[in-house]
Amino acid sequence: MSNRRVKVYEHIINIWKAELKPMSRKVYSLISMNPNEKFLSTLSATKLFDYWYEGIHEDYKFLIDEKLKHIEFDDDIEIVYPWTDICGNTRWIRTCARMYKKFENKSVFIGYQQVVPQIYMPEYEEYKAEYKINVLEGNVTLTMCTHEAFAPCTLNKTISYDEFLRSLFKNLLNDRDKENLKNWFADSAKIENVYQYGTRTIIYPKSINGVVRYIKVTIKATIINNNTVDEFIILAQDIDNSVRRRERSRFLVRLINNLEYMLGEEGKSLAEEDQSELLIREFHDALKNEDFEVYYQPKYNPIKHRIIGAEALIRWNFKKRKLISPDTFILLFEKNGYIIELDKYVWQKTCEFIHQNEIDLSISMNVSMKHLEYPGFKEYIESLVKEYQIDPSQLCLEFTETAQYDDINYVSDTLLDLQYNGLKLSLDDFGSGYSSLSLLKDLPVDEIKIDKSLVDSLSTSNDKAIYILETIAQMSNKLNVTTVVEGVETQEQLKLLRKIGFNTIQGYLFSKPLPAKDFLELLYKTNYNLKA
Structure with a gap:
């Protein structure tokens, strides 16, 4: 059986980095694979962008403008269009890019262009x-x-x-x-x-x-x-489009990680100094200045077409200029202990958000393993409930299945006390490790969240993935445990999940994590048909 890996980087003609501001567009770094385009190195950043943009066929410029207008942080884009070079030669070009830095007044992209052998037909x-x-x-x-x-x-x-x-x-x-x-x-x-x-x-x-x-x-x-x-x-x-999207995303990540130093940078950045030391040094000032922002990703019931909950997720708006993904700093702060302060900050902001906006949904908050074994954890959660006058059932504490618990009995007793006082408990990343069933047996749980890795393998042709999810659904029903499926991104996945019996989803198919204001707008529009 042959399983050929797609090479999305074939026929690449250049790799570039660009910045977009409200009143200007620049390509200020470029590596060209075409020896006939050496003159590009003599152009200014603005002229370089203009050279590319002016070569786009007039009927396709609106597509470029719309894509650039609506792209979000960490999003990938792919645009295919006819392009004419300075000699009058017209070719079909595919441009792929990712916004990987977002400042207050500009966005930074990295990407590549490649020749499409024939007219592209999506x-x-x-x-x-x-x-x-x-x-x-x-x-x-x-x-x-x-x-x-x-x-x-x-x-x-x-x-x-x-x-x-x-x-x-x-x-x-x-x-x-x-x-x-x-x-x-x-x-x-x-x-x-x-x-x-x-x-x-x-x-x-x-x-x-x-x-x-x-x-x-x-x-x-x-x-x-x-x-x-x-x-x-x-x-x-x-399946060409979906396969190439996956490979394109991987390739863009490699570009960002490995070619930053080749393309150069204007001013000092995270890539040019020890990232870990910088994040540790800036942590307490960021906490004090509220540079950490809580985003909310909805949990959605596709049958009732309603938002029935949400998960609170942290983002670092570094110096109020660019967003940093939690993947960059969570593990670091778990190692040095800063996660204790960061978790408390997220919980406090979430409770404040529920109280100020009179939210009537359950909001999930992530709890690190350090907190579950930390003295005073239970008392702090209970104090937040009392301070913000929240119904305890509106808070759901998510603890990960992949964490290592030194004292499972102490953790179980702590969770039981919180559950007794009305809080909900959720086992996150269910199915991603080896301890799912053991934790489900040993710890009190109201909800399990099926890990995205199981959903990614879900298709009409993957009977094993379907059988595993059917077994989880049956087990959840017998244990009277709510099940949330994470990472749902396609209609095919949703259709199969609904057929199996899952009615609560969380994923980009419905919504990505949103800032508080945007989440409220979506909530009012979806559940009440109102504007925030």
Whole structure:
């Protein structure tokens, strides 16, 4: 079976860093792969941006403007457009970028441009076909098809299995891969492989009208009699856009981490001095100046179409100029103990937010393992509830499944006391480690949050992921525990999760983490059809 890794960096012509301000746009660093563009190094930052922008076809400039206007911190963008160089040569260009720094008056991007061999046609993502294979009769019926490139025959027509293999995969794979694929199909019908290979997937490149796209082919047994496969289906689906998005994001992260020093920087930054020392040194001033901001990510019920809760998440607005992701500093502060002060800050701000805005939802707050074993933790939480006159059930304490607890009995007693006093308890990252069931047995829990890693592997072709999630759903119902599914990003995931029985989701499909004001606007609009 072949599983080829996509190389999104093929045909790259330059790597660049740019800054956007309200009244100016600049590309102030550029590495060009084209020897014919040496003159670019002589242009000023403003002229360099203008050279690129003026080469864009007029019908596509609005697309560029809209993308740049609405991009958010840490977002990736991809734009494909016809571009004409100084010599009058027109090519299709793909520009990929990420905003990785956001200051008060400007945004900083890093990205790359590559030549697209043919006109880009994003509608390919919808192309798919389904074939029903009758093993006993040795024939194939085309039951569904949205593009002729996937059609070995007309719709609902039946052809022989050998003819199907010859026509569908002609000129797509080399002889060795064709033989492997044929054997792979054959394995699916063998008695000893019914359960191991009842569903299998292969990804391979396919040329459609001269454009190479990545196709996922899935085999799934549909009729099994006496441990013998009598019928199975093959689903061929274009997944090129989603695969390239994933690889593009990885490549942009590598650019940000490894090429910053090559592209240069204006002034001193986090990348030019020891990041850990700087963050530690600035921590207490940031706490005092309230540079740490609490964002809220909604928990959503797709059946009732209502927000039923939220999770409080910390962001560092470094010197009120740029946002720093918590991934950058949480582990650092857990190691040096600053997490105690930071957690207290988040809890206090969250309680203040609930009180001031008369929030009638449950808000989850993350609790580090250090706090669960810290003397006075329970008393501090209870004091916040009393000070801000909050219904205790409006606070849900999330503790992670991956944390290591030195004294599980002490932690359990502390959580039981808080639960007895009305607070809700949530086991976060469920399924990401090895201690999920043990903690669920030993600790009082009102809610479990299924880790994003399980959701990422969820698809109609991944029976194992579906079986695991079905088991979690059944177990939760028997234990009378609420289940929240994190990291839901696609309609396909949502459809499968609802079919399994999950009714509370959290993820970018509905909303990313939002500043308090934006969260209130979304809450009022979604639940009450009102403006904040």
